[in-house]
Amino acid sequence: MYLQHFALTQLPFSLTPNTAFYVGLAPHQQAFEVLQTALAAGEGFIKISGEVGTGKTLLCRKLLHTAPAHWRLAYLPDPALSPMELRWALAAELGLQYSGNIDQQQLHQLLQRHLLLLAARELQVILVIDEAQALPDETLEALRLLTNLETEQRKLLQVVLFAQPELDLRLAKHQFRQLRQRISFSYRLRPMTVAEVAAYVQTRLSIAGNPQLRFSPFALNRLASGSRGIPRLVNVLAHKAMMLAYGRGQQQISWWHVRAAAKDTEDVQAEPAFIWLSAALMVVVIFGMLFWQWGPL
Incomplete structure (x- = not known):
């Protein structure tokens, strides 16, 4: 597993309810x-x-x-x-x-x-x-x-x-x-907010032995939206994302890892369409600015 790769002493996102990992959100x-x-x-x-x-x-x-x-x-x-x-x-x-x-x-x-x-x-x-x-x-x-x-x-x-x-x-x-x-x-009980998901993830990583380990801000946002703030789904997605990062030899868990984990998980909220529309719009704006500044490439 990825414990040694991420310098952890125990799995941070096990599905077994463990009071040692209780986060007082x-x-x-x-x-x-x-x-x-x-x-x-x-x-x-x-x-x-x-x-x-x-x-x-x-x-x-x-x-x-x-x-x-x-x-x-x-x-x-x-x-x-x-x-x-x-x-x-x-x-x-x-x-x-x-x-x-x-x-x-x-x-x-x-x-x-x-x-x-x-x-x-x-x-x-x-x-x-x-x-x-x-x-x-x-x-x-x-x-x-x-x-x-x-x-x-x-x-x-x-x-x-x-x-x-x-x-x-x-x-x-x-x-x-x-x-x-x-x-x-x-x-x-209500679902966690985005800020609470971020605190939840970081606290469990610290308890597991590596407070320096990070999910990127984009990864945390996707984790929160995909899980709908439900702790069990946060655990599933975070664990799978860490496995993917380990498989690629990477130390930080990125948006791509969480996105790939979400595609392989039941009951996860689909990625909002506006994200892709925003990305496409940004590409159009960038090319428009280049065209305006340099003319046809």
């Missing part, structure tokens, strides 16, 4: 601050939504990795569960011992007692669900009922939902009005 930092504020307030439901590739799973992992000692976290990365499976999964995450032949009501009572015990120990129980748009309707309702468990002072269970916008559309339905009203804090 405005959209992600604001979302993280919303999470911290809501959890500190003891609110029942918190929702972070965003399009595919905008960094929800990375935020989720950062939350898990930075949890204080008094948080007791239960993490569900695959929420396509029935209501009973949801309760089993929560019980397993909390280390609750139970018999496999108990019914739903008994399991619910066991969970309530266990949550009360944890609350008595001053532990804050938080259920974190990634890809929450995959939750079945009946499981969403079961989740709402679980958050009914509370003392006079606070909720026994808080829920953080990381989801694609499809969940927002489902929650807008009349049948979910009770759950919708329980969501006291929410945040919608």
